[in-house]
Amino acid sequence: MSPRLRGYALFAAVGLLVLVVAPLTLPAFRLDELAKYLCLAIAALGIGLAWGQGGMLTLGQGVFFGLGGYAMAMYLKLHDAGGDLPDFMTWSGVERLPALWKPFANPAVAVAAVVAVPVAAAVVLGALVFRQRVRGAYFAILTQALAAAFVILLVGRQGLTGGTNGLTNFYDFFGQDPEAESTQRTMYFVTATVLGALYLAARQLVRSRFGRLLVAVRDGEDRVRFLGYNPATVKTVTFAVSAGMAGIAGALFVPVVGIISPSLLGVVPSLELVVAVAVGGRYALAGAVLGAVVMNYAKTSFSEQWAGGWLYLEGALFILVMTLAPKGAVGLYEQARDALARRRPAPAPVPDRPKTEEVPA
Template identity: 80%
Template sequence: MTAVLEKPTQQLTPKEPRQWKGPAVFVAVAIIALVVMPLVLEPFRLGLLAKYLCYAIVALGIGLAWGQGGMLTLGQGVFFGLGGYAMGMYLKLNDAGGDLPDFMVWSGVEDLPALWAPFGNPVFALAMVVVVPLVVAVLLGTLVFRQRVRGAYFAILTQALAAAMVILLIGQQGLTGGTNGLTNFFDFFGNDVAAESTQRGLYLTVAIVLGVLYLAAWQLVRSRFGRLLLAVRDGEDRVRFLGYNPATVKTITFAISAVMAGIAGALFVPVVGIISPALLGVVPSLELVVAVAVGGRFALAGAVLGAVVMGYAKTYFSEELPDAWLYLQGALFILVMTLAPKGIVGVATALRARVRKEASA
């Protein structure tokens, strides 16, 4: 009788730490990001961290689409740019105070283009940050996934889309600022963009948005839709034979990742002070994919961690070894994909499992 009563207690005890481990880690990271970092980092470094967190939002979407859904997207810079330009257009019109933005004057534009006029309204601009990437992703996903385009073909298609986006932006000097893009922002909803208090507030905003989106993505992965998404990744044809439509599942996930990238682009503009074609082309998109792979594409936390780690590494090595960074990045990607395909998170998980096994032996 005593043995029977003790058995449930022995089963419940090891489960309690696991149940609280995830939320505890999230709260600890949130405290470090929202309280510790603003206190210990100087304004310049805090601004860099805010930039890394913007990239982490994009990486979170890539982790959702690629790691959970098996869609290797090499063109997230497109959606990042759509959100960034939507925010940049509002900021330029706000700074102009009813006149033409400075780059339009230099380009010889005499009247404000009809495309720009609605972006003088902040509500419209903020709505377009979400709506435009969402619509583009839904249209692209509907056309592509219904034709059962996947794997390398889908990756190449998104990469070509990013290249076409850059060519389009550069060719419209009077409309988009051309190669230089949109820059020289001074006012952000009534606050001086360059002020330390504004930059600190922007950092906190980016960190909170990242936390909210992470929780939303985490809940999505744990839901019935998330399990269906994993099934599509591991056996799309089997899911189709069971009566589900994989194209719909993939389109929804692709659209969610696009919205995340658009939000990241909108936050990036006031944080860094520029949005240009150089920030949303093929190379930046590939760098984000590399970051997700390094962190661990099968875990949402790995995507976020990889973006922050790679962002810091790029800054450090660009300062110390500017000519070697690209080679180091390529070598790191090759090593991770060959020796640790599950990234940093996968290595940490394997080590933890090995320690537990040795401790219980």
Template identity: 50%
Template sequence: MKKRGERMLTMVSSPSARQKWIMTLVFVILAMAPLYLSDFRLSLLGKFLAFVILALGLDLLWGYGGILSLGQGVFFGLGAYGMAMYLKLEASGGKLPDFMSWSGLTELPWFWLPFQNFLLAVVLAVLGPAVIAALLGYLTFRNRIRGVYFTILTQAMVIVCVTLFIGQQAYTGGTNGMTGFSTILGFPLASPRTQVMIYYIVLICFVLSFLLCYRLVHSRYGKVLIAIRDSENRLRYSGYNPAVLKTFVFALSAALAGLAGMLFVLQERYISPTSMGIIPSIEMALWVALGGRGTLYGAVLGTLFTNSAKTFFSERFPDLWLFFLGGLFIVVVLYLPGGLMSLYQKVSERWGKKHVTQHSPSVSESHR
């Protein structure tokens, strides 16, 4: 009986078991959010969860694969624009969108036609960024471009895409972006009931994305991904093709970013090229770094913590919130270089040692 109790104590107090219990509790709290949050706070939480989906993909790419991309904002923006195009066409009632009429267009461009269908718009918003990332990634990784050179390449991609979207005002809305969305599948977007339904859709996508990433990380591919991060050349000598493996995770992270952008625009009801610029892309990497890269729980924690702190400081200190947020980043980098998850691990280890010491039998008892 005593041995059985000790086994149960070990299972409950192990770090992985505690993390699963904590995540289960988080899911329950998030599922009950519409009961205790206002419409505005619920919309904010929904956008934060959309950001978490993007952070999970970036953590796979950077934390586990060692591939730092500062161009995730592009894939996020492409997914957002994909859904925005559908919403804009639905709001126009079959007519030409207003910004196209102002620019002198008389008919809908050919690449806008698939976005008249909701399901096609969803598929293209997710698969479009994945295909672009796969093409770019394979050409890059096949030529063994990695490290800081790959990071610079992704930043160049951001500059090119933002310039393109701003310059093609007749097709993208230019610097003004797209707005004026009123309905989705006939349901009013401004309705609190519609927003609650969208929140639950975002929550389901978040849970499925987390489970997908968790399963992937704990599979054989996850171990190979870590091997790429730690010693790519040694993995290549073992018979693997790192270019294909890295291309897959880059495409997957882009698909998750596109999904996040699509869910974001359903709640924000606005998208512009500024959302896919260099600054948002760097901020996305900060979410993962602050939480602790190489841990999916860290990506979730870092994204929610950073965006909540940003909202808190901006509401209470409108003129100084950037200084507070910057100070927060400095404190975490100096004292928690492993991110917020390193603090959790330290507390867990100390608590575990203390708990084991209290429950371990004495020497005299062990000889009885």
């Protein structure tokens, strides 16, 4: 079987496991948790595209995740309010709906903003940063500072963003009760389908000519520039695509979990996504998805028993992976597969047939 057919067969097997086996075997609570992990896997997929394929270590993916999440949450709060002020604004003493909120009363505007706002923010940031040839650790620190500043802004504007509590208590999601088991099951299927579609799109992008150019920029940006290409444009487009994926993940996270708050968007959550991508394998898109699901499941399991020590364990795991297995779990699998292939006995050569002498007529 060719590698491409093997990849599609594995994708179909995982799809069968996620869309058929998991809903039939998992209880409602665990299925909701898996839906949450799949939302985070979409954001991790964007990191895998930007960092693994483009060499852009982004430590502020929570910013774009939050922009998409707040865009969806703002519409839901306005819809629940029925033309009045959302509940948290009333508690905060706001007397008139802020102008920033008014466009989000339209569901079409809110859904478009889920992707458009993060992409626009990434394009502006990329145009300013990549043109100045900021890269490596400097770019990582810049995105981390952006995440910290974003959280400070959200917390400080209580009447506009809900402050520390964020936006929660949603009672209607496009005509459905968000807390109903049927709605949660539907959201699970929607999230899994969106993740699969975005994975195939990202995979196609990586296999395209643009994807090969992106990898070339990662491995030798100066050489690509000397060949006549503009690495800043390539990196900005990839960074914007990654931000759009994070925005979609945030928008799906709101109805799945029922809340969006600054605690979910800061430096630590962004770092956790990067650790998950590194553990799964940053050079493979499937590794980013696998790492996000496995690491978040481990976080849930370990934090229930060892709440104070999970971050230390996660940090130690990240150091070990980056030191001993920089290609993550997918890289270890590929090494084991190649080792087994080398140990297989080579097929015996076919003996040549003896040549028969031609008898002259």
